[in-house]
Amino acid sequence: MDYANLPPAEIRKLIREKQITGPTAGHALGYAQANLAILKKEHAFDFLLFAQRNPKACPILDVIEPGEVAPKGIAKDADIRTDIPKYRVYKKGVFVEEVTDLYDYWSDDFVCFLIGCSFSFENALLNNEIDVRHISEGCNVPMYKTNIATTPAGLFEGPTVVSMRPIPEADVVRAVQVTSRFPSVHGAPLHIGNPETIGIQDLSKPDFGDAVTIKEGEVPVFWACGVTPQAIAMHVKPDLMITHAPGHMFVTDIRDEHLGIL
Amino acid sequence: MDYANLPPAEIRKLIREKQITGPTAGHALGYAQANLAILKKEHAFDFLLFAQRNPKACPILDVIEPGEVAPKGIAKDADIRTDIPKYRVYKKGVFVEEVTDLYDYWSDDFVCFLIGCSFSFENALLNNEIDVRHISEGCNVPMYKTNIATTPAGLFEGPTVVSMRPIPEADVVRAVQVTSRFPSVHGAPLHIGNPETIGIQDLSKPDFGDAVTIKEGEVPVFWACGVTPQAIAMHVKPDLMITHAPGHMFVTDIRDEHLGIL
Missing domain, CATH: 3.30.2040.10 (PSTPO5379-like domain)
Known part of the structure; x- marks a missing residue:
């Protein structure tokens, strides 16, 4: 398959169907990819404020509010529970396991932060x-x-x-x-x-x-x-935190060029 | 007094002493001024997220966390309760009064948003x-x-x-x-x-x-x-919301040029 030239929605579909399980570098070339950090609502304000104060390390592309599963600003039809090839689960700052979807962990008080990626x-x-x-x-x-x-x-x-x-x-x-x-x-x-x-x-x-x-x-x-926001969130040792596995990113519908401010 | 050439800290001191009570346009020329919106903690995450999603209308310069009074990122020694010449108090979306300091209203669950201004x-x-x-x-x-x-x-x-x-x-x-x-x-x-x-x-x-x-x-x-974030926050009719009075801004220590991204 020529993953570089597939549109983002197709890449996400293949990920959801577990036909793509590896790193996403070079997939849907020309479209932005995103880091993921999921925290419970109790930490969401502080983490969003941290991002606002450290925009170079932690540039927020979108936030999924509690009870929702799509980052509507960057990929309307997506489901964050399934559309990343590999997730990492941390409990109290300790790595617990890698999973390929979040159905076993999903909770309606999750806030999902999609963070810009250097690709x-x-x-x-x-x-x-x-x-x-x-x-x-x-x-x-x-x-x-x-x-x-x-x-x-x-x-x-x-x-x-x-x-x-x-x-x-x-x-x-x-x-x-x-x-x-x-x-x-x-x-x-x-x-x-x-x-x-x-x-x-x-x-x-x-x-x-x-x-x-x-x-x-x-x-x-x-x-x-x-890696900064993940390392720092980990440092706080929240009861539960979920991230993407390194290199296994969320593929957005936003073209790289649309992120250019000039 | 030549307010245009006074440093921001001096302007804030004169405001705190109620020697400056009028609009701040042209004061400490070359330094950024900021709009103010104060909400109670319960609305803070949603408002910060609103700002993140609407950065052109609602560009956040700094946020003062509950229990603090200085926007440390833009004016370390300031006191947001006194350093604006005129504040407006709204209850359930309705204008109640203008005040020259916030001592009568201040609460430790306030979150203060300092928002970029077109000056x-x-x-x-x-x-x-x-x-x-x-x-x-x-x-x-x-x-x-x-x-x-x-x-x-x-x-x-x-x-x-x-x-x-x-x-x-x-x-x-x-x-x-x-x-x-x-x-x-x-x-x-x-x-x-x-x-x-x-x-x-x-x-x-x-x-x-x-x-x-x-x-x-x-x-x-x-x-x-x-005006967008204020109008929209008002629309929600929060129990209490405090803003600056139009034209009566918070004078920051940040030079305009330092806000230039290129």
């Missing part, structure tokens, strides 16, 4: 002929905990996690311009250059994901990462 | 030598109810209110560019040209504010207006 701005970099190293090396993006504190909200607080992409010196300005256009998928970089400034000791040892090659004449460029 | 992008237009008609005519900006529905959240729903500024044809593109830079103070226009398309029958009869002259060769340009 959209990576497509924009590629369209500008800027190499995205972890894609060309076929591995996961390297991610690092930093000394950049998030702005707390209620119980939610902790360090910002960043992703890193090595960019040739000559393309750094363009990389800033291209990603600045997309604030709802992490936007402009948080930091350019010296990793130690933001508390990263060794680029070859990422906290999450895989190390990538940094070539002569390339500058490490750091963007706020969607 | 910042008007300064940007003026800096680009684009006339802002209601400023040059010394009146209030004309505002209109439209047929553009907001995206509901919980109880909050209703029509978008827009403000209108007549722009010379030759400057329309620049006006879009300049205001697109400032998404947190309403951002790019919602509509350019024919008022009837968005349900406005007669530009000479605004629903709020004052009519302004539209000269030959000028195009009416419409931006989402900060």
